[in-house]
Amino acid sequence: MNESRIRHAIESSVPNVTVPEVTIDTVHVITSDKNNRRTMSAIYAALHSLDENDIAYAFRLVCHKNEPSWAASRIKDILENATRHEWPRNFHHEIDVSIYGSTLSIHASSCGDAPGCSERIRKAIDDALPACRRIFPAGILRMSYNFGVGGYPSSVFAAHANGSDEDDDVSSNPNWPSRTGNLSGGGRGNNPPGSSRR
Secondary structure, eight states, X not given: OOHHHHHHHHHTTSTTOEXXXXXXXXXXXXXXXXXXXXXXXXXXXXXXXXXTTTSOSSOEEEEESSHHXXXXXXXXXXXXXXXTTTSOTTSOEEEEEEEETTEEEEEEEESOOOTTHHHHHHHHHHHHHHHHHHHOOOSEEEEEEEESTTOSOHHHHHHHHXXXXXXXXXXXXXXXXXXXXXXXXXXXXXXXXXXOOO
């Protein structure tokens, strides 16, 4: 796809929208109005006005609310691609990327590990850092890793700590919403005892 023509078509016709990157099949745009139908319609109109040689027949449009949001998303893509063959099989894994001011934070975690796996993942991430820094030249880089039991990223625990029902795993507590997981007994919360009969 012709990045310069795509960028010009959008930025010259849609106010307050920038195009930080165009890849083989994806157009990334930064706009605070991504939920505004008029803005999105204007972006699509600009794209469809291009010649077929300038843009792929099938493309994705990905909207980001600001530049740090775009940078974090792209860095996560780079790191996931760099590590995709290194994670231990059959275990949940995740890479979290966040940007605050000039600080880039990367957290890689897995609930399982395998011989040499964590070392290979660390090396793959280190090798990918130059590409990440080209997207966001961080003043401060913070790296953290967590492999084995309890290797879920902090965002998972935060969801539970905030009392979110969306992440409740009923399979782990067949007596849900019992607070204790027990079918009977005090403190369950799911079916309080009724008044005693005489």
